Amino acid sequence: MTVTTIERLAEHTDQTVTLRGWVYNRTSKGKLHFVMLRDGTGFVQCVLFKKDVPEELFEAVSRAGQESSIELVGEVKADERAPGGYEIKVTGGRIYQLVEEYPITPKEHGPDFLLSRRHLWLRSRRQWAVLRIRDAVITSIRSFFDERGFVCIDSPVFTPAACEGTSTLFEVDYFGDEKAYLTQSGQLYAEASAMGFGKVYCFGPTFRAEKSKTRRHLTEFWMLEPEVAFADLDDIMQLAEDLVVRIVQDVLRRRRPELEALERNLATLEKIQGGFPRMTYEEASQILLDHPKSEFVAGDDFGAPDETILSALHDQPVMITHYPKAIKAFYMKEDADDPTKVACVDMIAPEGVGEIIGGSQREEDLDKLLASIAAHELPAEEFDWYLDLRRFGSVPHSGFGLGLERVVGWIAGIEHVREASPYPRMMSRIRP
Ligand code: 4AD
Numbered sequence: 001m002t003v004t005t006i007e008r009l010a011e012h013t014d015q016t017v018t019l020r021g022w023v024y025n026r027t028s029k030g031k032l033h034f035v036m037l038r039d040g041t042g043f044v045q046c047v048l049f050k051k052d053v054p055e056e057l058f059e060a061v062s063r064a065g066q067e068s069s070i071e072l073v074g075e076v077k078a079d080e081r082a083p084g085g086y087e088i089k090v091t092g093g094r095i096y097q098l099v100e101e102y103p104i105t106p107k108e109h110g111p112d113f114l115l116s117r118r119h120l121w122l123r124s125r126r127q128w129a130v131l132r133i134r135d136a137v138i139t140s141i142r143s144f145f146d147e148r149g150f151v152c153i154d155s156p157v158f159t160p161a162a163c164e165g166t167s168t169l170f171e172v173d174y175f176g177d178e179k180a181y182l183t184q185s186g187q188l189y190a191e192a193s194a195m196g197f198g199k200v201y202c203f204g205p206t207f208r209a210e211k212s213k214t215r216r217h218l219t220e221f222w223m224l225e226p227e228v229a230f231a232d233l234d235d236i237m238q239l240a241e242d243l244v245v246r247i248v249q250d251v252l253r254r255r256r257p258e259l260e261a262l263e264r265n266l267a268t269l270e271k272i273q274g275g276f277p278r279m280t281y282e283e284a285s286q287i288l289l290d291h292p293k294s295e296f297v298a299g300d301d302f303g304a305p306d307e308t309i310l311s312a313l314h315d316q317p318v319m320i321t322h323y324p325k326a327i328k329a330f331y332m333k334e335d336a337d338d339p340t341k342v343a344c345v346d347m348i349a350p351e352g353v354g355e356i357i358g359g360s361q362r363e364e365d366l367d368k369l370l371a372s373i374a375a376h377e378l379p380a381e382e383f384d385w386y387l388d389l390r391r392f393g394s395v396p397h398s399g400f401g402l403g404l405e406r407v408v409g410w411i412a413g414i415e416h417v418r419e420a421s422p423y424p425r426m427m428s429r430i431r432p
């Protein structure tokens, strides 16, 4: 008997197949059971007529509550009215485990209730859709860079110093005497890797002790960080734009049922075609200063409401460049035309999502970098290895970081990034 999965039913029309999964929903009337089966790849309605199946199976299914584990054998029937386009006419099967009183029911539950049961919640259709979109985004990213000749060189998670400012560091005890921190960004190591391999990326978990309880912040999130030797700001802005266009296209192509399950507005995603609007920090500031609802103060970093105003002006992500040096990280290269600014870019996604990418050209001059480390009051000793990159064959180079959960959240059209992480970590939550 052919064992298959729900996503491959189209290959088996009018054949008899075996499906293994869990009862997502069941309704019974008299001599008929309708089982909505989920197997991780999709959802399909299975119809059990009393007369067509063994008596024990029919009886057992009448007691099968939500999430009972089950194997069903039946004929695959194309049916336009059925969700997913197919229905299974069941002829046999077996129960693995009968379940009663599964804690997450189709009724509405609050976010705390669900987050405390994340290990079960991810079986729900909406979570299934979001996490399969996340998977497609990851695959898309890796293929994009592989096709362009990038080498994946991962950065360590334990680090002896800060990359993105000292206020959001998680400290860990490293065998007593040594202090270590969980990395905030793999960038400094990616820069070293770029000098070894030319075009690289690292892609892994990063950590921020952010005391902000916003819908955009996690304490543990995944960051993709490409770094390119001999690239300037314009080069990596183009790279970032190409990447984002590619990710959206791949998800539209590979995850249609998931986007539909989320009732995502596909027309807004289909507009992401490239040619992203660009503006400088000064231009963006002027828009905000002229905006009646903005509380923006000249010279400050943009807050979430500011980003929402700026991104609402366009259908595509906006790229904002040349922020004041004073509000950006120590490694950013000074702007050649204005020493108060740096050659950096933030990409702001539409629909109120905010910043999804932050990047820059890096300061390649040893003395300027030393001065910047001092100005940021960072411990120079810890950066000595990093300064070697400016001592031995220093070249212009640039890179950026893309927050995976923010990108997934935007594409999936969900309110809060926590649903874009399989097991989200936030200020008030590390369980389950
Ligand atoms: O802008 P950030 O802080 O940039 C860096 O860390 C650079 N070192 C990256 C680089 O140039 N290689 O972070 C990059 C992205 C942000 O644009 C955002 O998408 C995401 O990481 N991000 C977070 N996502 C979820 N929760 C948080 N607390 C995040 N902080 C940053």
Ligand code: MG
Residues within 6 Å of the ligand: 346, 355, 357, 358
């Ligand atoms: Mg940033």
